Amino acid sequence: MLKKERQAYILQKVNLHNKVLSSLLCSEINVSEDTIRRDLQELADEGKVIKVHGGALSSSFYEVSLPPAAVYSQQKKKIIAQKAVSLLEDGMFVLTSGGTTIVEMARMLPTQLRATFISGSIPAILEYMHHPHIEVILIGDKISKNSKITVGSEAIAKIKHIKPDICFLGTNAIDPEQGITDNDWEVVQLKKAMIEASRKVVCLSIAEKVNTIQPIKVCDTDKIDILITELAPESPQLQPFAAMGIRVL
């Protein structure tokens, strides 16, 4: 048995049972305990398991280490997601775009929430599917491999036929003058339709994207009902939006 193969096997065991015993493994795979120990050591060095006396534990319980560069903005996105979740109520029809902020929000949905979520974003849908009481509606069409979201006329037509209570938009650029702008033509078409269809539009944006502009226009600022960033609502760079009657969270 190859070393990596063995380690994969061990990892699989750990993830399934949350623990492994060196003694069991060595008789199972038929190698010496030293070998097992060295394997566990390596896996531990890579952060895949937590090594303990007599075996190893799943590291997922100790929570994982993410790509360190993204951790920064991920914190901000979690704050945004937190605020966004507070807008949700049982029974709502919720339409969401794609993007990492939306995914963070999906992860943060309270488990007892009962609502219907509609989206064409694959990563978002995957998260929604994990929740026990959420009904998930997938918008179909051609998949854009870049943005991992369905795009095209079918998707737009479908959106036009629904009337969600609220729509959460992950935003690439927002500016008081130019409104929401983006850089992918097909995604823009989709977002336009989403905004038109929804009773209420919530715009999620990390502060570094506020007051920036992208080439393609999605909508004017006055279409936005609520703007959420990681900053405090009183923050000066958000005042132009507040002045235009947008609720800032």
Added chain:
Amino acid sequence: MLKKERQAYILQKVNLHNKVLSSLLCSEINVSEDTIRRDLQELADEGKVIKVHGGALSSSFYEVSLPPAAVYSQQKKKIIAQKAVSLLEDGMFVLTSGGTTIVEMARMLPTQLRATFISGSIPAILEYMHHPHIEVILIGDKISKNSKITVGSEAIAKIKHIKPDICFLGTNAIDPEQGITDNDWEVVQLKKAMIEASRKVVCLSIAEKVNTIQPIKVCDTDKIDILITELAPESPQLQPFAAMGIRVL
């Protein structure tokens, strides 16, 4: 034996068994270990395999950790997938259901294949998305969390409007008398539509599901064009199907 031929052979072995040993390969193909090693190196550079001390592992093996009980039937499913892939040609419109066998097939698609894949299965879609030259069309509707596939009238209506060249069905139960049967009403509706829409219907089933029956009927045996199992086509339990004019692979 030509170099490319050898590499194709190796790749097939890797995908089928999840691993290869250099030592075995060299005696099998009758070339020196160096040659094998150089082949593995090239395949590894292209990302087709993961090279390890003593051989190589399937790259798909690495990404995921699967339930270990399922490893068993996974082997069989890989064999089925292998056969299924041989039916594909450039330019085809391919409709697929969900299920683990379909996912195995998705993983095994040759990277140079250029085709359009249509499905409502989230796991399958995720695999298709990884391929460089495959266009992916997602069928939207309500998501069944059980089967991780979109179900409902919208999905069915959409399927009725397309005419795929070929349709691959992961099957829960198939019997010469009763045809294909299943246990999820919504999924059955979907499969019915898929079968009606497609020019050619390919049924993928591991042998233990052949000659079994589930409560809800999908279609009669005569709707099936090709039946693929992990067994040899001459296998006795497949003869009833062959006798009915079904091509057995």
Added chain:
DNA sequence: CGGGTTTTTGCGTTTAATTGCGGTATTTCG
């Protein structure tokens, strides 16, 4: 067809990786 060039392959040698073992230190638990 023939000569030159590139690719591929095998071999010997050197280098590195992997593994098991004996001995000793450390932890665990009654």
Added chain:
DNA sequence: CGAAATACCGCAATTAAACGCAAAAACCCG
């Protein structure tokens, strides 16, 4: 505390990988 289990260390044997080189095969092109 003391015994049993486990971990750690260094070593040596086996095995595989890497490297350079030369023979062989394939290829190209006039």
